[in-house]
Amino acid sequence: MIKTALLGRYRLHEFVQFMANTVMIVKQHGADKLKLSSPYLALLQNYETLQQNYKQNNLSELTPQLARLDAQRDQAIICLRKICDGYTNHYQEKPQAAGKQILACIDKYGSKLYHLNYSAETAVLNNLTGELQTNPEYISALQEMHLENVVNEIRTINTEFEKLFVQRLEALSQPQGDSNRKLIQLTSETYRSLLRNVEAHATLTPSEQYTSLISHLNENIEYFNLIIERRKNGVETAVDTIPNEPTDTPSV
Structure with a gap:
């Protein structure tokens, strides 16, 4: 079973990196071989658009600068x-x-x-x-x-x-912020669609390949959720939280 990623509580740069990891994991395991080409490509397209928008807005540069000064x-x-x-x-x-x-x-x-x-x-x-x-x-x-x-x-x-x-x-606060919100929503939706497909195939045609993929996805989810847990315990140092996402977003 795939764990729940707390997407709504990831900061923007964390969200982008989380999706980058997810795309890389599915690619490494073989989207075609696992019959995940369609949902994988949909996620990849939305992720790449979000990443480009993030960079163009200079957010990717400002965030690490803030972290260094902090x-x-x-x-x-x-x-x-x-x-x-x-x-x-x-x-x-x-x-x-x-x-x-x-x-x-x-x-x-x-x-x-x-x-x-x-x-x-x-x-x-x-x-x-x-x-x-x-x-x-x-x-x-x-x-x-x-x-x-x-x-x-x-x-x-x-x-x-x-x-x-x-x-x-x-x-x-610029108009691009609204664009980011829409892209985050679209990327989240295609991420969940991908997970639904993974779990469906793993249930209908169970194999070691799907088990390995799910394990790898869960490692990524656990890593980012641990960041959230640590922040919840008192160490909060960033401003770019994910807008307009529920705090307990279901992964499927």
């Missing part, structure tokens, strides 16, 4: 917090107090800011760095630990991220 700001805030935490054990009173002071300021906003979604983390880091760079006591504490450059780096990266994030939202 990783950089995450590392920077983790660095700041760990260094301050280390200073709380300093043998001298002044740097120890400075570490505690900055750590308390960070923790007002949360101890794991990197687990926030894109929008929330951007807003929090704007507020946090603004406070650290304008409050005289915090400025003095940062100078005591020589961490002014780290805060400047967080601020700079976060500003770059915010600009790109807005650009990403603008791209999604």
